[in-house]
Amino acid sequence: xxxxxxxxxxxxxxxxxxxxxxxxxxxxxxxxxxxxxxxxxxxxxxxxxxxxxxxxxxxxxxxxxxxxxxxxxxxxxxxxxxxxxxxxxxxxxxxxxxxxxxxxxxxxxxxxxxxxxxxxxxxxxxxxxxxxxxxxxxxxxxxxxxxxxxxxxxxxxxxxxxxxxxxxxxxxxxxxxxxxxxxxxxxxxxxxxxxxxxxxxxxxxxxxxxxxxxxxxxxxxxxxxxxxxxxxxxxxxxxxxxxxxxxxxxxxxxxxxxxxxxxxxxxxxxxxxxxxxxxxxxxxxxxxxxxxxxxxxxxxxxxxxxxxxxxxxxxxxxxxxxxxxxxxxxxxxxxxxxxxxxxxxxxxxx
Amino acid sequence: xxxxxxxxxxxxxxxxxxxxxxxxxxxxxxxxxxxxxxxxxxxxxxxxxxxxxxxxxxxxxxxxxxxxxxxxxxxxxxxxxxxxxxxxxxxxxxxxxxxxxxxxxxxxxxxxxxxxxxxxxxxxxxxxxxxxxxxxxxxxxxxxxxxxxxxxxxxxxxxxxxxxxxxxxxxxxxxxxxxxxxxxxxxxxxxxxxxxxxxxxxxxxxxxxxxxxxxxxxxxxxxxxxxxxxxxxxxxxxxxxxxxxxxxxxxxxxx
Numbered sequence: 001x002x003x004x005x006x007x008x009x010x011x012x013x014x015x016x017x018x019x020x021x022x023x024x025x026x027x028x029x030x031x032x033x034x035x036x037x038x039x040x041x042x043x044x045x046x047x048x049x050x051x052x053x054x055x056x057x058x059x060x061x062x063x064x065x066x067x068x069x070x071x072x073x074x075x076x077x078x079x080x081x082x083x084x085x086x087x088x089x090x091x092x093x094x095x096x097x098x099x100x101x102x103x104x105x106x107x108x109x110x111x112x113x114x115x116x117x118x119x120x121x122x123x124x125x126x127x128x129x130x131x132x133x134x135x136x137x138x139x140x141x142x143x144x145x146x147x148x149x150x151x152x153x154x155x156x157x158x159x160x161x162x163x164x165x166x167x168x169x170x171x172x173x174x175x176x177x178x179x180x181x182x183x184x185x186x187x188x189x190x191x192x193x194x195x196x197x198x199x200x201x202x203x204x205x206x207x208x209x210x211x212x213x214x215x216x217x218x219x220x221x222x223x224x225x226x227x228x229x230x231x232x233x234x235x236x237x238x239x240x241x242x243x244x245x246x247x248x249x250x251x252x253x254x255x256x257x258x259x260x261x262x263x264x265x266x267x268x269x270x271x272x273x274x275x276x277x278x279x280x281x282x283x284x285x286x287x288x289x290x291x292x293x294x295x296x297x298x299x300x301x302x303x304x305x306x307x308x309x310x311x312x313x314x315x316x317x318x319x320x321x322x323x324x325x326x327x328x329x330x331x332x333x334x335x336x337x338x339x340x341x342x343x344x345x346x347x348x349x350x
Numbered sequence: 351x352x353x354x355x356x357x358x359x360x361x362x363x364x365x366x367x368x369x370x371x372x373x374x375x376x377x378x379x380x381x382x383x384x385x386x387x388x389x390x391x392x393x394x395x396x397x398x399x400x401x402x403x404x405x406x407x408x409x410x411x412x413x414x415x416x417x418x419x420x421x422x423x424x425x426x427x428x429x430x431x432x433x434x435x436x437x438x439x440x441x442x443x444x445x446x447x448x449x450x451x452x453x454x455x456x457x458x459x460x461x462x463x464x465x466x467x468x469x470x471x472x473x474x475x476x477x478x479x480x481x482x483x484x485x486x487x488x489x490x491x492x493x494x495x496x497x498x499x500x501x502x503x504x505x506x507x508x509x510x511x512x513x514x515x516x517x518x519x520x521x522x523x524x525x526x527x528x529x530x531x532x533x534x535x536x537x538x539x540x541x542x543x544x545x546x547x548x549x550x551x552x553x554x555x556x557x558x559x560x561x562x563x564x565x566x567x568x569x570x571x572x573x574x575x576x577x578x579x580x581x582x583x584x585x586x587x588x589x590x591x592x593x594x595x596x597x598x599x600x601x602x603x604x605x
Contacts, residue, residue, distance in 0.1 A: 024438055050437045054430065055463035062427035062460070066434025069401075069421045070442075074434065092424045197419035198435060198442040201398045208413050210404075210422040 003182045009173040010035035012148035012180050013103050014043070017075055020152030021188040022101065023049035024074040026063035028056055028082060031115045032171040033105035036077040047185070057082040061089030061102075068098040069209040071196030073155050073188045077103040079171075080121050081112065083128075090164050091130030094226065095211025097195075099158035102136075103151065103167045105174040108334030116334025117171035119256060122311035125168045126285045133223045136166040137233055138284040140255040144178035150282075152183075157237060159193070161229045168284065170307070172257045172336070234286035241282065242291065245275035250346055251295045252278045253316045254305040258330065258337070262305050265342035272343070274350045284315070292319035301349050302326045305342055307335070364388035366397045368417045377570040377577025379534040380408060380476065384415050386540070387445070387474055390548045391418070394555065400443040401435055403428045405457075407449035408482040416447075426457025429464035432471045443554060444471040451481040454490040454514050461516075461562075468525030468559040472550045475516060475562055478569040479588065486572025490514040493591055498572070513591055517564050521597040527559030529597040533566040533589065535581040549601060558600045566592050 007015070014036045017025070025040040041051040054060035060076045067074035078086065083104045093100060106121045108114040125138045137157060141147040147169055154165040192199065197207045213219035244252075244266050254262040259280035266276040277295060281288050296302060301324055306312040313328045320326050329345040331337055363369070366388035374380045391397045397418055404412035406425035413420035423431040428446035436444045453461050453475050461473060480498055481487040487500040488510050495504040505513075517531045530546040533539050543565060550561035566588055568580035575583060 024434075026434065052433065052437060052467075055459050058427070059430040059433075059460055059463065062424065062430035063434035063437070065423070065427075066403075066421065066431035066436075067438045068434070069431070070435055070438040072438040074438075088424055089427070096422070197401045197421055198439040199399070201419055206417065206419050208420045208422070210413060210420075212410060212422055 004179050005182055006177055007144060007180050008035060008175055008177050009144050009147045009169060010105070010175065011039055012144045013077060013151050013167065013169070014039035015182060016148035016151035017101065018043060018047070019148070019183050019185045020155045021186045022073045022075050022155055023047065023188055024067045024072045025050070025076065026052050026054050026060045026067070026074065027076050028054050028060050028078065030079045030082045032107060032174045033077050033079050033103065036103065057085035058089065061086040064100045065089055065093050065096070065098060068093065068100045069096070069196065070198045071192035075101040075103070077105070079105045079107045080109050080124070083121060083124060087128055087130035090128070090136060091132050091134060092211050093164050094129055094134030095132060095222070096209045097162040097226065098209065099162050100164045101151065101154040101158055101167065102164060103169065106168065106170040114334045115171060117257060117307065117336060118332065118334055119170060119258060119307035120311065120332060121168065122284070122306070122308055125166050126315070129164065134163070134226055135230065135285055136164045137161060137237065137286070138166045138168055139239070139282055140168045140284050141173065141282070142256050142260045142280065144173065144176060145180050147173060148180050148182070161233050163226070163229060168256065170257050230286065237283055238286045238288050239282035240279055240288040240291060242277060242279045244277040245270070248275045248277035249300050249350055250274060250276045251292070251299040251302045252276050252305065252346065253281070253292060253302060254278065255281045255284060255312065258305045258307055261337055261339050262342055264339035265346065268339055268343035269346040272347050274346055276346060287315045287319070289319040292316060293321065293323070296320040296323040299324060303346055303349060304328045305337065306330045307337070308332055364392045366391040366417050368415055370414045372415055373411060374408065375571045377568065377580060378408070379565070379567040382534045382540060383474065383476060383565050383567065384412070386544045386547050387447070388416065389544060390551050393548065394551055396443045396551065396555070399441065400445070403432050403444065403446040405446060405448045405452040407452045409447050409449060409476065410483065412447045426452050426455070427460055428452065428457065429460040429469070429473065433464055433467070433469050436469060436471050440470070443551065445474060445551070446471070447474045448476070449482065450475070450477045450479065450489045450491040454516050462519070462523070465520050465523045465525050465560045465562070468527070470554055470557055470559055472554045473562040474547070475564040476567045477516070477564050477592065478567040480569050480572045482569050482572055486569070493587065515592065517562070517595070517597050520562060525560050526562070526598050527600040528553040528561035531564040531566065531592060531594050531597070533584055533594060535584050546596065549599065553601050556601065564592070
């Protein structure tokens with residue numbers, strides 16, 4: 001019987017990582033995710049792990065790069081401006097085919113912005129990972145329990161696809177306190193991957209971790225190999241939930257905290273006589289394109305709810321492919337929407 | 351008198367160097383520096399447990415030349431990458447190989463904080479007072495008055511500020527266990543450079559903390575000089591700004 005504890009999203013991210021086998025954490029303080037490095041600094045040294053406070057987010061992601069090169073299960077966490085600084089390192093990790101897990105507790109932006117909840121890092125998370133032809137596999141939890149579960153699951157996924165995995169949450173989820181079922185902490189695997197550097201090199205080929213390919217045909221081959229892993233991930237790792245009317249008029253698409261708000265909103269809309277179905281992508285890259293395309297054939301309109309000014313809606317539109325009109329509702333800059341406001345919008349467009 | 355027979359070669363390529371032909375310009379001292387590091391790894395029997403970290407600059411291909419596991423780091427981040435490796439594998443010998451653009455310009459924060467944390471790895475710092483790979487622009491270590499492709503009239507305080515003396519900065523930091531500056535201008539200096547490099551790796555193997563060896567090096571191509579003239583310029587001009595010295599030696603102190 002798993003133990004249930006009342007913990008914050010930040011603590012769930014930290015404990016979820018440890019439970020999933022992570023023993024190496026490199027980070028830099030930034031609100032609203034400070035409880036994660038604090039938790040790691042307290043817990044990791046007690047279980048033969050390593051916590052290092054880096055001099056910057058730039059250094060933190062490069063420490064993760066070094067740790068990942070040894071085959072260690074390493075992570076960093078940050079919030080929007082810090083994730084911007086990590087883009088270069090992520091690009092190098094993708095190019096060098098190294099796994100890691102990072103968490104973005106999104107805050108209002110652009111610039112220094114504020115420390116209120118926002119979803120305006122959608123592009124950063126799903127298109128980002130710096131320069132070049134790579135992306136982060138991205139998952140968006142909507143509860144404390146799901147943060148805990150997804151962070152833990154992210155490590156084997158990162159290893160399998162040799163690519164960074166980003167957990168995209170927000171300032172509400174970071175500080176929200178909810179009951180969370182905790183599992184026993186897993187030990188990291190003893191067997192190092194064949195490509196890992198370090199340790200005793202006697203009797204094996206030397207390993208090189210590198211993203212420099214000056215010969216364009218070789219670089220193209222590397223990029224195609226990485227792309228194939230994304231296709232495999234689309235087959236195996238695409239996740240979403242859906243619920244509501246089986247014969248809906250309006251399809252509502254939302255992820256993370258917005259989806260949580262929409263759960264109540266579609267109940268309000270149903271009371272007003274408008275049947276809705278809510279699709280909540282859990283994986284943002286790979287994106288649940290097919291299921292949205294399917295429903296788009298059967299509804300009058302799609303309403304996208306996001307705490308950003310038209311980022312998430314692009315992926316929905318790509319899925320809908322013009323099958324029906326796609327509208328957007330949301331706020332920005334750290335402002336939240338209420339279920340009543342969303343319901344009102346649903347009634348307006350129905 | 352007994353006949354002398356050479357059954358073993360007395361001079362050969364170190365095991366810690368691959369057979370790949372280096373791409374460095376004629377007269378460049380990178381090749382010597384690589385060889386010295388490789389000889390030290392051989393002599394201390396560290397080859398099979400070393401990870402070399404290549405950085406960005408002329409030595410970007412160092413992972414092709416050092417016959418050990420290797421990681422290529424982004425510009426300036428070698429010490430952060432080394433930190434990640436060493437913290438996961440304390441028994442692995444880790445060194446970064448960084449030029450002055452990489453270490454003293456874009457990577458100054460990373461090297462300073464690695465030293466402050468007393469990270470137990472070794473930095474081989476090649477100071478040739480210029481950005482070599484990008485066509486000879488000004489580096490933080492460019493001398494006053496030195497002409498480069500971005501200081502065509504010579505480095506001035508107004509335009510480029512003053513040269514940065516990395517060893518003198520690092521010498522203030524308690525986490526530094528070994529710190530020395532040498533050059534490669536003559537057989538005597540090359541032998542001395544090998545001694546200080548060996549010391550740096552011994553310090554790391556003993557777990558004493560951060561070690562760095564700065565090698566004042568030549569760049570005939572972007573100094574617009576003949577190779578020998580470049581070596582002479584180091585002796586006559588560069589060493590005044592960058593005097594040769596063992597700044598910190600905790601291995602010796604402990605004896």
